[in-house]
Amino acid sequence: MGRYAVFISGPAGSGKSTLCSALIAHANTLGRNVHLVNLDPAAEHFTYTPTIDVRELVSLQDVMSELGLGPNGGLVYCFEYLLENLDWLEEQLGSFEDDYLIVDCPGQIELYTHTNLVQRVLSFLAVSHSFRLCQLYLLESHFVDDVTKFFAGTLSAMSAMINLEVPWINVLSKVDLLSRGTVGSTSSASGTSLAARRSLERYLDPDPLLLASSANASTNPRLHALNAAVVRLVDDFSVVHFLPSDANDEQSVGTLLSHIDHAMQYGEDEEPKEPRDMDRFEDEGDGPGDEQEEVERDFEDLLSGRSGVAGAGGIEI
Numbered sequence: 001m002g003r004y005a006v007f008i009s010g011p012a013g014s015g016k017s018t019l020c021s022a023l024i025a026h027a028n029t030l031g032r033n034v035h036l037v038n039l040d041p042a043a044e045h046f047t048y049t050p051t052i053d054v055r056e057l058v059s060l061q062d063v064m065s066e067l068g069l070g071p072n073g074g075l076v077y078c079f080e081y082l083l084e085n086l087d088w089l090e091e092q093l094g095s096f097e098d099d100y101l102i103v104d105c106p107g108q109i110e111l112y113t114h115t116n117l118v119q120r121v122l123s124f125l126a127v128s129h130s131f132r133l134c135q136l137y138l139l140e141s142h143f144v145d146d147v148t149k150f151f152a153g154t155l156s157a158m159s160a161m162i163n164l165e166v167p168w169i170n171v172l173s174k175v176d177l178l179s180r181g182t183v184g185s186t187s188s189a190s191g192t193s194l195a196a197r198r199s200l201e202r203y204l205d206p207d208p209l210l211l212a213s214s215a216n217a218s219t220n221p222r223l224h225a226l227n228a229a230v231v232r233l234v235d236d237f238s239v240v241h242f243l244p245s246d247a248n249d250e251q252s253v254g255t256l257l258s259h260i261d262h263a264m265q266y267g268e269d270e271e272p273k274e275p276r277d278m279d280r281f282e283d284e285g286d287g288p289g290d291e292q293e294e295v296e297r298d299f300e301d302l303l304s305g306r307s308g309v310a311g312a313g314g315i316e317i
């Protein structure tokens with residue numbers, strides 16, 4: 001079948017561990033055998049017991065108390081320790097028959113952008129163990145309530161992407177909070193939801209002119225040339241494309257899993273599948289569309305509550 005590993009990364013609290021659990025639960029309902037790998041030496045608890053857990057090799061708490069390091073230095077030390085002890089990882093990997101790993105990563109962005117530590121773990125899996133890899137990068141949906149925050153989030157995703165050089169999927173997590181009005185402006189609840197929804201639509205398929213004018217409206221004129229440069233960058237590279245995610249919505253999780261499978265060409269003997277919920281689109285008689293159209297449709301369904309999954313709650317706007 002081949003060996004596959006998807007790394008779930010993103011800033012602290014962006015929903016990585018929750019999404020790992022949701023992906024595993026969804027894969028289980030499809031009868032698929034996937035394994036959780038914990039690469040976060042500071043993790044506390046998991047819904048599913050990790051099959052491989054870096055804390056069995058080294059834990060952040062021990063490193064901090066024994067070496068007197070702070071949390072960030074301690075984390076870097078833990079990764080260096082892991083890389084010095086790859087035989088441990090090798091032994092853990094060797095016990096699998098079906099290798100589809102869902103890897104929960106630490107939230108410290110500098111691990112992906114300032115060091116090559118994560119990159120070396122990825123290379124070890126790809127080169128020494130023939131894993132096909134994919135990296136998911138989560139950004140919380142509150143990044144879309146302000147264009148300058150969106151730029152910051154997009155640029156951090158881009159710098160991690162350039163550093164790691166593996167198939168990449170950007171995810172806007174917790175979009176259900178937008179529809180509840182928890183994220184966005186301070187107007188009335190329904191107004192806030194609508195505004196947030198419009199923001200999200202704008203950022204899923206950004207119009208460069210609109211992005212530039214709203215960035216210019218909230219920044220010093222001296223920064224307008226920089227805004228224009230960032231908008232060009234955002235417009236020119238596909239890093240700007242985000243898949244919306246609600247970890248509590250099975251359809252959303254299913255769509256993400258299908259994008260991950262597609263990125264890694266999971267099941268190479270089978271016909272490669274387009275990253276979409278095929279049954280739903282076939283039922284609706286839709287022909288194949290481009291990826292962005294798909295994302296927009298999924299997003300529309302998510303926000304309008306047309307989830308089509310038994311037991312999944314609709315989202316009120």
Ligand SMILES: Nc1nc2c(ncn2[C@@H]2O[C@H](COP(=O)(O)OP(=O)(O)OP(=O)(O)O)[C@@H](O)[C@H]2O)c(=O)[nH]1
Pocket residue numbers: 010011012013014015016017018019040106107173174175176177245246247248
């Ligand atoms: N509403 C909503 N909440 C979510 C979603 N995903 C995660 N959360 C919540 O966000 C919080 C953080 O989620 P985690 O999964 O622990 O985030 P994390 O990225 O693993 O955090 P660290 O490991 O500390 O970096 C928790 O309270 C989750 O319940 C989502 O899709 N919707």
Ligand SMILES: [Mg+2]
Pocket residue numbers: 016017018040043104
């Ligand atoms: Mg976590």
